[in-house]
Amino acid sequence: MAVRVVFLGKLADLANAAELELEAPLDWAGLLDHLHGALGEAVAAEKVKLALNGAVLADKTQLSAADGDEIALLPPVSGG
Amino acid sequence: MARDVRLLDAPFNPASYVEKFTGAHPGLGGVCTFVGEVRSDDDVEALELSHYEPLTLAGMEKLADAALQRFDLMGILILHRVGAMAPGEPIVCVSACARHRRDAIQAVDFAMDHLKSDAWFWKREKRGGTWSWIEPRDQDHADLARWG
Numbered sequence: 113m114a115v116r117v118v119f120l121g122k123l124a125d126l127a128n129a130a131e132l133e134l135e136a137p138l139d140w141a142g143l144l145d146h147l148h149g150a151l152g153e154a155v156a157a158e159k160v161k162l163a164l165n166g167a168v169l170a171d172k173t174q175l176s177a178a179d180g181d182e183i184a185l186l187p188p189v190s191g192g
Numbered sequence: 193m194a195r196d197v198r199l200l201d202a203p204f205n206p207a208s209y210v211e212k213f214t215g216a217h218p219g220l221g222g223v224c225t226f227v228g229e230v231r232s233d234d235d236v237e238a239l240e241l242s243h244y245e246p247l248t249l250a251g252m253e254k255l256a257d258a259a260l261q262r263f264d265l266m267g268i269l270i271l272h273r274v275g276a277m278a279p280g281e282p283i284v285c286v287s288a289c290a291r292h293r294r295d296a297i298q299a300v301d302f303a304m305d306h307l308k309s310d311a312w313f314w315k316r317e318k319r320g321g322t323w324s325w326i327e328p329r330d331q332d333h334a335d336l337a338r339w340g
Contacts, residue, residue: 120244121314122325166246184244190315191308191329 113179117143121187126151136179140172143183154187161162168172194267195256198248201275206285213287219252220266222293224300226286232279238318239283240276248274248312255306259288262302263295270303272313305335 114133124130127147134146147155154160162172163184169175177183193218198288206227214223230239252282256268269287277283284307316325 118244120242122316124242127326163244163247166250168247182246186244186246186247186312187314188328189309189311189313190326191332 115177115179116182118182118184120184121152121190123154123185123187129151134183136177138175138177138183139183140175143175155185159188195253195260196267196269197249197252197256198271199243199252199274200271203277203281204271204273204285206271206282209269209271209285210287213267214289217266217289220289221291222231222296223262223287223289224296226284226300226304227282228304230277230279230281233288235319236279236317237321238276238278240316240318240323241272241274241283242314242316243274244312249304251310251312252307255303255311258306259299259303263290263299264292265290265295265299268299268303272307272311273314273322302339305332305339308332309336 113136114139115136117132117134118132119127134143144152144156162169162175163186164175164177165182175183196213205285210225214220252270252272256270259265259268268287271285273283286300286303286307288296290296314325316323
């Protein structure tokens with residue numbers, strides 16, 4: 113088992129993948145270590161939110177993910 | 193009170209859903225339905241909506257509940273497409289039925305403003321063979337602010 117990381121919207125383009133599996137346990141610093149260049153910068157941007165198992169975290173830097181958890185990285189939603 | 197909220201991954205006929213929805217609410221005084229279609233802007237060839245299952249559907253259900261609580265409705269129907277669509281295809285349908293017209297009309301307006309700016313969808317469009325992501329618009333925040 114591991115932590116599944118799902119990229120939404122343009123983050124999937126930057127990651128060249130819709131998802132990624134990383135080793136558990138995983139915190140915010142550990143996550144950023146695996147996201148390089150433009151992808152890492154985009155994910156760290158204030159407007160990008162993070163959901164853990166379907167619940168959006170108030171502060172993504174407090175991430176603490178365990179085996180079997182799913183992280184979703186959510187850029188701002190598109191307008192009408 | 194009836195709530196029918198769905199994500200659809202294939203082309204749909206709004207009229208057939210609305211007919212079933214209104215049929216399930218005998219005695220209604222009014223039904224208001226909005227159908228949004230993919231606009232044929234300039235050279236747009238396709239629109240693609242992506243979503244995140246654990247958040248998107250739950251968020252739409254919460255929105256339906258908020259509309260039911262805020263307006264005096266008999267029921268609300270919210271349908272939203274995901275996946276790739278061509279100009280002219282239906283992308284969203286919101287229908288509300290109520291004893292009196294104003295609640296139905298306002299509930300649809302309320303739901304649409306929130307779906308456009310506050311729901312978990314990411315859109316990209318294809319022009320001249322190239323895909324590009326659609327960014328948030330200021331107008332969407334203004335639309336939301338109408339509802340306090």
